[in-house]
Amino acid sequence: MEPLRTHTGLVYPLDRTNIDTDQIIPKQFLKRIERSGFGQFLFYNWRFDKDGNPRPDFSLNDENYQGASIMVAGENFGCGSSREHAPWAIQDYGFKVIIAPSFADIFKNNCVKNGILAIQVSEEQKQQLVKKAEAGSYTLTVDLEQQVVYDDEGFKVTFDIPEYSKQMLLNGWDEIGVTLNYEAKIKQYELAHQ
Secondary structure: OOOOOOOEEEEEEEEEOOOOOHHHOOOOHOOOOOOOHHEEEOOHHEEEOOOOOEEEOOOHHHHHHHOOOOEOOOEEEEEOOOOOHHHHHHHHHHHOOEEEOOOOOHHHHHHOOOOOEEEEOOHHHHHHHHHHHHHOOEEEEEOOOOOEEOOOOOOOOEEOOOOOHHHHHHHOOOOHHHHHOOHHHHHHHHHHHO
């Protein structure tokens, strides 16, 4: 995975609550086993009509949000089933950071395991970000090392993250990568216990 330290990106506002994993990536697209290629199916039932044509009334299809890498969403983001395909789709589409008042626990953990930073802010702070992003071409900077989100207009908020999750993201590690950091000690242990 790619390390995430400081990221500045275009903000996409999705001011909906209780967005579940079936809305993020519908079940008919879960047959693939590799992690790539899911971005095209992100929010599929909202982005496309029954014939597969882009819906002009869904904001992610708006050219003003093309290339967005930071999503601001409503509370309880990622609820529903525990499918890891949801963060795969979000990441494959190009999002590196999701900001919301709350997340489903399993979804938030899956984000960290897949290199996505999920940041919790207050409802009021989320509304400020949504309003700015809906006005168009709004960028934010996320500094994971300092645990702060800010813009050039005076918005600034700190966020909490468990140290283990922070280190995984800062170093671009997944759980296998963390284990490999101890490879020499594991080999030493194995040799001592043969």
